[in-house]
Amino acid sequence: MRLMRSTAAPSPPVGDRRISRLFFLLALPVLLALAGCAGEHPQSTINPHSDFAEIIHSLYVSIFWWTMLILAVVWILLTWVVVKYRRKSEDEQPRQIRGHLGLEIGWTVGPALIVIAIAIPSIQAVFATQRPVSEDAMEVHVTGHQFWWEFHYPEQGITTANELWLPVDRPVNLRLHSNDVIHSFWVPKLGGKRDLNPVPAVREGQERRYNWLYFTPLETGVFMGQCAEFCGQSHALMMKRVVVATEEGFQEWIDRWFRSEGADFPTEAPLESAGNPLDDRAAVAGSLSANGGGDDAPVAADLARDGGPEAGLNGYGSSADPAVYRTASATFGQDAPGATAAAGLHSEDPLVTRGREVFLGSTCIACHAVQGTSAQGVIGPNLTLFGTRYTLGAGIMENNLENLIRWIQDPMGIKPAVAMPGVDYPGGNWPATGLSDEEVEAVAAYLLSLK
């Protein structure tokens, strides 16, 4: 085991044996913990991949060394005192010193200087990380729900859930709020967290106050994050992914969002109200799709390249196979294996057609929306492009047929207190869905076909 190797005992310092034991004990956990540093930590706070995270990290490192210095001083003094001034005989009479002004001033001023050395860069970083937003920043509205994330892109006019897509190297400004309890947006590798507060109602004409989080992702990849404010029973199961794609890959994803269903099926419901940028976007998307998907190769490549560290993200207990990413990203590249199969499933599979009927004919659509269909519910996650999601249930498990079937049958069994009905129990003010096994499978197949 890793553990064992690194516990080679440091040679005991000369002096009292008990003291060396103390020293050893204090050192032990450090060694143990360092031993564990090996291996990948997808949610590591000390592995920055955005400007925001980098500012924090360099600040953290400098503070870390200051505190280590102080700790060293205190521990060395303590060890020294404890070793040197042990009572040797009961008759000892040490000199009775009551104080020393110079020393007092010294250990007031010394730490004060260190405090200044820490505080100034901290305050600079406070302003640096909350600086005014640049012109070209992309705005995304993040809404926290018990227990999932909603991402709305006002410029693009699209809404998705649990997996946030961002273009690399472009500043993004997240507008954060919640409609129920407080959550906190946290993707450690992309920077610090900020709370999603329920915004108090205001009088007509006054402005509501939102929280913002502003950063620029600097590398492509899939980054893991998790809700960081206790929000109820399934707080632990409120995870998310941020997919940082190349500019092209991101654009392709947007386009895909609009053509996902409408391209293959006649739209039953009109595409939202007029004046919405949606319509234009759909047109653009349409034209892009005509060009074929060759452009998105970079996404696939990037994801594959960056898959290394993030491998094993995909759901509980899934294999740490980077291929997962390739498969997923394959949906963006026509030449990738599986693409044809997916396409086939998408358009022809009778199970999918059946699932679509069931889905649109059941209560699902009261809560869920799928772009281009009559499903326009807003209570639950938007399921457009659901087939492209890596994970299911706000990041808690791999998005595959088996898991999805389980989810639709018994969401609360997987995630307590979730606001979604199962096949045989009600949830979120809606009755049990009452779907048969066959129907559930069809719905699942349909949802996975949304790519």
Place this chain on the structure above:
Amino acid sequence: MSTIGLETPVGREATAHHEEDTGFWSWITTVDHKRIAIMYFVAATAFFFIAGLKALVIRAQLMFPEQTLITPELYNQFFTMHGTTMIFLVAMPMAVAFFNYLVPLQIGARDVAFPRLNALAFWIFLFGGIYLNSSFLVGAAPHASWVGYATLTSPEFSPGQNTNFWLIGLSILGIASIMGGVNFITTIINMRAPGMKLMRMPLFTWMTLVTSFLLITAIPVIGVALIYLGFDRLFGTVFFQPAGGGDPVLWQHLFWIFGHPEVYILILPAFGVISDIIPTFSKKPLFGYPIVVYAGILIGFIGWGVWSHHMFTVGLGPIADSFFVAATMIIAIPTGVKIFNWLATMWGGSLKFTTAMLFCVGLLAVFTVGGLSGIMHASAPVNLQQHDSYFVVAHFHYVIVGGAMMGLWAGLYYWFPKVRGRFLDETLGKWHFWTTMIGFNLTFFPMHFAGLFGMPRRIFTYSAELNVDIYNQLSTVGAFIFGISSVIMVWNIVKSWRSGEPAPANPWGAPHLEWATPSPPHHYNFPRIPTVRSREPLWHKQERDEILAVTMPDPEEEPLMPNPSYWPIVLAAAITLSWALVMTGIWWVIALGILPVILATFMWAFEPAFPEGHGH
């Protein structure tokens, strides 16, 4: 210059001539600060085991990723009640136990200023604690964390009685704390022996004074916040209801305006304890006494202006953030001053490593770690990564367990001989210390790493992907070792209480007044009140002789002490009951509930405090 007073081996047996009543009812009705202290200690230790047991369940659940030992709902109840119990029913009352026992003895008084109020505060605390924990019996334990953030506590998101138990329980405990604060401030200001100037008081008494000021100023704030929450839940106000224009963040402000001074309420008594112990076992007076006093006052005072460092992620804006960054970091300076003064006290001393002293040294070693991680949190940008992660859990257990609790345990070994007239077993004590050090560090050190690698707190499980299993396993193992250390402690107390080695009046050669009484002291503490002329009265031969001459002999006539009384416990029961009735949310039931309180108050007021024929 000073000779240490080991030559006064006067045990209690040597002087006692008055058999005190020790029956069950004498404890129920007692107004003696020393007995109240013992009851506080016993109750707090019991609650420590209850809360510790919850911690063990938490640790077991987190030992491996994706475990399902307990349901998420139960997990939430467990960590909420673990935190709430540890803070309000363990750390605070255990400190109050020390206040109670020591303050009158250290300042040369026969009792606290308001003995019956003291008893009342104890019973309210006890009933409040029982009430709070009784929520488990009805399956509705509080589940919204010890900070109870709105809107998670709103009726909409926390229907049922869970949160009512929490808010009513805490407000009951708040009453007791304010009573305690008023009592100790009055006692310390007003009941000092002749010559006991403020700047001659033992550091422990000083820190009690500062802590008491924090109690009376901080508790009202959470009191009001709890009233708001209760009104929101029961009477439809919109203080924290965003739909009605209320701002949930206001709850956080009010909670932390209380909450941060609260953490200094936890630590300052421990600082006081070790400031008394270190000089004794170094055979040197406290280095820089006035500076240490001022530093304590300063910590308490600045501690009032830093609350938003718990709210850096809330989005208060850069100016507010910067202010609170600076204010928070400044606290490092007076705290550091204390640490260096303790080190300087030991420097050049003659250190004797009794268990009490070991705990002091242990505290210095580990509290600093916790303080320094606090400094990391205090940097707002860094806090954005660390907030609500296990890094914070590591921080506050280091300062609370490694600071507050270790300090109190040091005090336990130090003053036990005074309380019982017998030593705690030193061998078991050393076992206790070393298992604590190992268990404690093994439990909480790895949490730093779990936090740095992105493990949020308050989660009932975590994904295997996070790759933090190893730290959690170490923590869990450590927690159980720590549990064993607690068992050793209690075993030691029980054993030594019955058959410990007899202790003289001043077994450690300590300098303060409490050691000028027999062990255990008379129920009236001092036959005659001694006069004090210095900071270390028992370390100066002449002064010691003068003091012992009046404190040790049997008095011709026993000083008059206040009557025992039933009314404190009755009134406490009435107050708890009336408060609990608020749960019904029916206004006339609540109004009726006040009747017994009024009744008991009047009975209390008209019962003579002193034996008939005296007083008035």
Place this chain on the structure above:
Amino acid sequence: MAQAATASVEEHGHTSTGVSNWKVGFWTFIASECLFFGTLISTYMVYKGRAVVGPYPEEIFDVLHTTISTTVLLFSSLAFVLALHATQQGKKGIAILWLFFVIAMGAGFLYMEGTSYLKYIDYGLTLGSSTFGSAYYVLTGTHKVHVILGMVWIGALIWLLFRGRIPPAKSEQVEIAGLYWHFVDIIWIVIFTLVYLIQ
């Protein structure tokens, strides 16, 4: 209560400061109350101008009406010091008379404030109507509870005075109740300015 504490002061004979325990304790308690009301007031101030729906303060407050009730409370404080003065000089009857005035003025204050409450409720301001309603009623309501407790306390004093249990030497019992009453008055002075006058 008053009695018990005084007795214990007498027993201990003297204190380190020359001030009785009961008085030190009570001032400490008042310091604590400052924070209690400080929190209530800050909430009101924080929510100032943020009510989502009406009625808003400027629409319903009748400053003249409140000025009168404020003055009544102010003069009750004056009556109280006069009662204390009489007690200290052993003029039991006069003391009782003044204390009756205090209670009467307290009741007058409560009556006037009660009528405004009714009026506000008529306007549609309730505990739950807006943050203004919540903060206003809980702030002023808590103050009123203090007034009522003070009246009960003063009632007990009247009874004790009447029974001759408060000779001049024990006038501190009246003084302490006075501290409480004046403090409640002070709080109202602050509320009057911050809530009613600065809108």
Place this chain on the structure above:
Amino acid sequence: MSTDVTHAHDGADHHSHPSASFYVWIGVILAVVTGVEVAIFYIEAMDPYEAPLLVLLSAAKVVLVIMFFMHLKMEPRFLTWVFMAGVVLATFMVGALMVIYHVLPRFGGL
């Protein structure tokens, strides 16, 4: 808090209390100040200075009541310190919250 408390040894009642007419005068002053306050409230010309003036005047009233009706002026100084501990912290808290919530002039972004 560092005031060193003196050890006076006799009871509390050795300081002399003012006369009844003195109290009445204080009462009258309080009433007059209240009148001025209300006047300021109604006179529109005063609007720009209203808030600071009113705060000042009511603070003056508070001080009068504390010093004379509550006899704090006649008590040993340490009682003032005890009381001030509460007042200062409460004032700080109210002020800080008002700044954070922009009720007081805007010092910075929320």
